[in-house]
Amino acid sequence: MAFHKKYIPLIIGVAIAIGVFIGGKLNFTDTSDRLFTSNSKKDKLNRLIDYIDYEYVDDINTDSIVDVTVNEILDNLDPHSTYIPKSELERVTNNMKGDFVGLGVNFYTFNDTITVIRTVEGGPSEKAGIKAGDRILMADGDSIFGKEWSNADIISKLKGEKGSRVRLSIFRKGENHLLEIKVKRDIVPIKSVDASYMLTDNLGYIKINRFAESTYKEFKRALDDLQDQGATQLALDLRDNPGGFLGIAEQIVDEFLEDDKLILFTKNKTGKIEKSFATRRGDFExxxxxxxxxxNSASASExxxxxxxxxxxxxxxxxxxYGKGLVQREMSLGDGSAVRLTVSRYYTPTGRSIQRPYDNGKSGDYxxxxxxxxxxxxFEDAEQIKISDSLKFTTPKGKVVYGGGGIIPDIFVPLNTTVQNETINYLKRREYISNFVFEELDKDRSIYDGVAADDFVPNFEVSDDIVIKFQDFVNFKERTNITFVAYHDQIKRLIKSELAQQLYGSTIAEKILNETDDMIEEVILLSRGDNYFEVNLSAKKNKD
Structure with missing residues (x-):
């Protein structure tokens, strides 16, 4: 049987199409009987979703089913592989990027009205003339106050493209008419360096709250400033820092280590090892x-x-x-959502993994x-820390360190239960202290006109009457009858710190909290050649 020449192009085209089809299905681990079947794991899930979409008796939001399915799959992996739905991705991305496009105000919904707590220094709102205490009533002619407006709704209404403008109608105490202020949306930084100041004449202090894209630049500016002030010693506060980008942590470590010192190495599922070394650029070696x-110090902090x-x-x-030694990579799922999947483990220079066990995946045990x-x-006795001799490692100078679950400190400082307890933590979580301080401050801000931060820190005292007012405030909110007799001094300090936060910013707030902080006191003693906690621990061991 002969083919006419005119059919040859058609035959070639069909052959190419079949080849592409086979190539797309081909998997060198597949047997020949699977080559032309579409019953793969991915097809199975896709087919189920299609059946529900087109055949199921009721209308179902299959997007939510997919979200549940993805989360169920990840729940069977390690505790740190996570799904980020489309609705959360922008917020999460901005947080890790270290900035966002917005107006640059911290606000509190007070009596169903957006009230400015503080404008971001150098941000769009500050430049436009918005002040703390201003009530934002309207945006581009639309009312944005009332019980039906959630914080998410307000943020959605106020955000927009960089360079775009929004016209705000603002009520300000002392003015007899609404103010019309146009604000040009711009990049607003999300600070990851909470505080930077000198603890003593030669001991500087920097507190980092996470490792975002902008963190190294913030840290480097703070470090340079402290060195200009005479810092030859540095306290780097990573308490409650959950981590972030591995590369940013490497850059910060590089400031302290000599050239070619190993910072860490990672190992993936194939056993491929990648090492990271310090470079010549360190300024605090x-x-x-x-x-x-x-x-609560985790991941990049560790x-x-x-x-x-x-x-x-x-x-x-x-x-x-905390004990997190896993490295995640964010991967897009194509629909605006993403997954952060664990792709490798990291190891400290001596070769130890500090990841704590997760045999039961994301169960409650972890x-x-x-x-x-x-x-x-x-938390109160270093000798209660569980260690395993099989996970013992030795540093170049002979110091013994352990893997298997977190970094064990060289100097142990016990938890101060007067400062950190469930009552205090609850008040912080509910933002009662912040809200109370705002409402008290808003009664008459002129009291603090002309009061400099340098005068406020040593001289301002929170009265007993204010503590009683705060107690009444909490009892009204909670419909309960609690007292703060046992935490009287701590409540005073927290109120003073929050007042400083709203008046002067986070550095002054941290400075006030650090005045009675056990770890800060220990650092100062160490920098002077003393060591309170090590002496006490040694005495305990000798006694035992």
Missing amino acids: EGEIYILINE IVAGALQDNDKGTIIGRRS YNDYSKRLSSGE
Whole structure:
């Protein structure tokens, strides 16, 4: 049988199409009987979703089903592989990027009205003339006050493209008419360096709340400023820092380690190892460094602490850290959502993994670790820290360190239960202190006109009457009858710190809290050659 020449192009085209089809299906682990079947794992899920979409008796939001399915799959992996739905991705991305496009105001919904707590320094709202205490009533002619407006609705209404303008109608106390202020939306930074100041004549202090894209630049500016003020020692506060970008942690470590010192290495599922070394650019290699950590210091915070500890650089102070030694990579799922999937483990320079066990995946055991450590007495007694001799490592100078679950500090500082307890933590979570301070401050802001931060810190005192007012405020909100007799002084300090936050910013607020902080006191003693907690621990061991 002969083919006419005119059919040859058609035959070639069909052959190419079949080849493309086979190539797309081909998997070298497949047997021949699977080559032309479409019953793969992915097809199975896709087919089920299609059946529900087109055949199921009721209308179902299959997007929500997919979200549940993705979360169920990830729940069977490690505790840190997570799904980020489309609705959350922008917020999460902005937080890790370190900035967002907006107006640059911190606000509080007071009596169903957006009230400005503080404008971001140098931000769009400050430039436009908006002040703390201003009530934003309308945006582009639309009312944005009332019980039906949630914070999410308000944020959605106020946000827009960079360079676009929004016309705000503002009520300001003392003015007899509404103010019309146009604000040009712009990039607003999300600070990751909460505080930077000198603790003593030569000891500087920097507190980092996360490792975002902008963190290294913020840190470097703060470090340079402290060195200009004479800092030859540095306290780097990583307490309650949940981590972030691994690369940013490496950059910060590089400031302290000499050239070619190993910072960490990672290993993926194929066994491929990638090592990260310090470069020549470090500006604090000759300085003394103290790293403050606690049970909530995780991931990138632990990379910093582990790299310095394993290189015999500096001193780690505090309590055993969280124990996260897994590296995630964010991957788009194509519909505006994403997954952060664990792609490798990281190891400190001595070769230890500080990831704590997760044999049961994301079960309650993993996330109840904090409660178990608290009840075991670990937060108050270093000898209650569980260690394994099989996970013992040695630094170049002979110091013994352990893997298997967090960074164990060189100097242990017990939890101060007067400062940190469930009552205080509850008040913070509910933002009662912040809201109370705002309402008190808003009664008459002129009281603080001309009061400089340098005068406020040493001279301002919170009265007993204010504590009683706060107690009444909480009891009204909670419909209860609690008293703060046991935490009287701590409540005063928290109120003063929050007042400083709203008047002067986070550095002054942290400075007030640090005045009676046990770890800060220990750092100052160490920098002067003393060591209160180590002496006491040694005495305890000798006694035992």
